[in-house]
Amino acid sequence: MRPIWQLIYEAKTYYRPLAGAVASIIACTAMNLIGPDLISKLIDLLTGSFSQGDIPRVRDLALLLLATFAGRAIFRLTGDYLAHYAAWNIVAEMRARVHDHLQKLSLRYYNDKQTGQLMSRVINDTAQFEILIAHAIPNILSSVLIVAGVAVLLLWISPLLTLLTFLPLPLILLFSLRYGKKIYPAYSLHQARLGDMSAVLHDNLAGLREIHLFGRQESASEKFRAQTCQWRDAVMSVAWLSGMYHPIVESILSAGTVIVVGIGGAMALDGALSIGDIVRFLLYLSLFYTPVTTLVISVDSLLQAGASAERVYALLAADATIKDKPDAVELTAAQGRLSFANVRFSYDEKGPVLDNISFEILPGQMVALVGPTGAGKTTVASLLARLYDPEAGQVKLDGLDLRDISLASLRNQISVVSQDVFLFNGTIAENIAYGKAGATREEMMEAARRACIHDFISTLPQGYDSLVGERGVLLSGGQKQRLAIARALLRNTPVLILDEATASVDQASEAEIQAAIQQLAGNRTLLVIAHRLSTVRRAHKILVLDQTKIVEQGTHENLLSQGGLYARLCACQII
Numbered sequence: 001m002r003p004i005w006q007l008i009y010e011a012k013t014y015y016r017p018l019a020g021a022v023a024s025i026i027a028c029t030a031m032n033l034i035g036p037d038l039i040s041k042l043i044d045l046l047t048g049s050f051s052q053g054d055i056p057r058v059r060d061l062a063l064l065l066l067a068t069f070a071g072r073a074i075f076r077l078t079g080d081y082l083a084h085y086a087a088w089n090i091v092a093e094m095r096a097r098v099h100d101h102l103q104k105l106s107l108r109y110y111n112d113k114q115t116g117q118l119m120s121r122v123i124n125d126t127a128q129f130e131i132l133i134a135h136a137i138p139n140i141l142s143s144v145l146i147v148a149g150v151a152v153l154l155l156w157i158s159p160l161l162t163l164l165t166f167l168p169l170p171l172i173l174l175f176s177l178r179y180g181k182k183i184y185p186a187y188s189l190h191q192a193r194l195g196d197m198s199a200v201l202h203d204n205l206a207g208l209r210e211i212h213l214f215g216r217q218e219s220a221s222e223k224f225r226a227q228t229c230q231w232r233d234a235v236m237s238v239a240w241l242s243g244m245y246h247p248i249v250e251s252i253l254s255a256g257t258v259i260v261v262g263i264g265g266a267m268a269l270d271g272a273l274s275i276g277d278i279v280r281f282l283l284y285l286s287l288f289y290t291p292v293t294t295l296v297i298s299v300d301s302l303l304q305a306g307a308s309a310e311r312v313y314a315l316l317a318a319d320a321t322i323k324d325k326p327d328a329v330e331l332t333a334a335q336g337r338l339s340f341a342n343v344r345f346s347y348d349e350k351g352p353v354l355d356n357i358s359f360e361i362l363p364g365q366m367v368a369l370v371g372p373t374g375a376g377k378t379t380v381a382s383l384l385a386r387l388y389d390p391e392a393g394q395v396k397l398d399g400l401d402l403r404d405i406s407l408a409s410l411r412n413q414i415s416v417v418s419q420d421v422f423l424f425n426g427t428i429a430e431n432i433a434y435g436k437a438g439a440t441r442e443e444m445m446e447a448a449r450r451a452c453i454h455d456f457i458s459t460l461p462q463g464y465d466s467l468v469g470e471r472g473v474l475l476s477g478g479q480k481q482r483l484a485i486a487r488a489l490l491r492n493t494p495v496l497i498l499d500e501a502t503a504s505v506d507q508a509s510e511a512e513i514q515a516a517i518q519q520l521a522g523n524r525t526l527l528v529i530a531h532r533l534s535t536v537r538r539a540h541k542i543l544v545l546d547q548t549k550i551v552e553q554g555t556h557e558n559l560l561s562q563g564g565l566y567a568r569l570c571a572c573q574i575i
């Protein structure tokens with residue numbers, strides 16, 4: 001229940017509409033309670049010594065009843081609107097908050113998470129808050145008010161009959177407590193299964209190309225179907241529990257009606273109660289049963305929202321490990337001196353990916369990082385951009401430990417073109433300008449020219465305003481890479497890291513891009529990670545990474561003459 005209290009506490013920003021909703025609920029309850037009283041008065045009048053002179057009283061009672069019903073409708077509408085207004089605002093804010101938190105969390109957090117699962121928390125779990133705020137809590141409030149009001153009125157009509165009618169209530173309470181214990185885990189499981197199903201759906205849609213290429217549509221369908229079956233089973237277990245609960249509660253409650261009809265009828269015959277009182281008692285009793293059932297359903301929703309709130313707050317409690325120190329330095333224009341000092345880094349308990357790595361890249365130098373696949377080259381780039389922090393040692397820019405520099409200012413000094421280019425669904429211009437807000441068309445075109453993509457863009461009917469499709473599906477791998485290079489060049493940062501940035505580009509274009517990038521070296525620091533060693537021959541220094549260590553470093557000629565790993569790698573590529 002703690003997450004529910006936390007959510008209710010956080011809803012305080014909407015106290016005005018919520019207070020309005022509460023006031024409307026109270027007014028609506030009052031209207032509900034007045035109705036049976038007016039009807040029984042009418043019956044008393046009609047079954048008593050009714051005369052023509054009583055007609056105005058009948059008319060007044062009817063008009064009052066009409067006003068009560070109209071008032072009830074107006075207050076219900078107002079309460080409903082205000083509660084929904086607050087609820088949907090809270091859901092929207094919560095979704096934005098969870099999204100923003102996800103943006104802040106370090107990459108390490110995502111290592112063991114599935115995108116679909118996280119999407120389910122942002123969309124499905126937060127949707128439960130609307131049910132809580134606009135339905136469960138107002139229903140609980142109005143039910144409690146009606147139950148309390150009706151109990152007082154019933155006691156007032158006949159204390160004996162009331163006590164007899166309420167005999168089954170402790171049974172319902174006991175039963176409800178046991179039910180709560182069973183249904184809460186069932187709701188948690190339901191939300192978890194919903195998350196699993198979203199995760200598989202996300203994988204199957206994102207990996208559609210691979211599914212087609214490997215002819216795995218059937219296995220993808222089976223996987224999704226299996227997940228839907230698990231979700232269905234979880235929903236069915238919730239449906240079974242709540243489906244069983246409601247008829248049982250109703251049956252216990254209906255014992256009350258039997259008692260009123262039997263014992264109340266006998267009391268009326270004895271003259272201890274009037275027919276009007278019996279009718280009033282029965283009308284109030286029917287008012288009493290509905291809220292008791294509603295209360296149960298609402299407690300259900302409350303528990304379901306509790307399970308969702310728990311999942312959402314667990315996500316919000318995850319701490320961003322990569323964050324600014326309170327006294328972080330704002331770097332405005334870095335010189336671009338990069339260094340690793342005895343750096344050790346592991347992704348998990350499997351052991352270090354980098355161990356005791358030290359090197360320095362001077363401003364304006366072009367340094368290449370080469371090595372076998374999986375040696376840790378991309379990891380070096382990630383540490384330089386502070387996507388991760390080292391376990392031991394220091395990564396520095398201009399002699400400052402990256403942990404002492406504000407993240408925003410650090411990222412303003414470094415551009416990284418990654419192996420896997422990600423383009424956003426939008427136009428080519430939007431994707432190039434992504435790295436520099438407010439870039440002019442001219443600047444964008446200049447960057448595109450340097451990345452050898454301008455000519456291609458010019459052939460498109462809509463030029464720079466052409467759409468790239470989701471994740472850039474409308475472009476080839478090489479075109480995407482060139483766009484990503486243009487995006488990085490436009491930023492014009494003192495440090496540029498190219499991680500296999502030209503791997504999908506044909507050799508002629510690669511030579512052109514290399515020449516353009518080479519021109520950049522001199523006034524910026526360049527770290528080039530490449531498998532195609534022909535692209536790194538002119539580097540000031542080549543670092544050779546293998547099995548967590550830098551095993552060789554020097555110029556192309558030096559390293560070739562040493563006849564070590566670099567020479568062997570070059571021999572394989574016959575450069």
Ligand SMILES: Nc1ncnc2c1ncn2[C@@H]1O[C@H](COP(=O)(O)OP(=O)(O)OP(=O)(O)O)[C@@H](O)[C@H]1O
Pocket residue numbers: 111347348353371372373374375376377378379380419
């Ligand atoms: N997010 C991650 N979680 C766990 N292990 C990872 C993660 N990313 C990379 N690794 C592991 O770290 C090691 C180094 O990976 P890295 O991507 O840095 O190698 P690389 O030299 O860039 O490889 P390649 O040349 O194939 O791109 C690999 O063994 C890889 O399996």
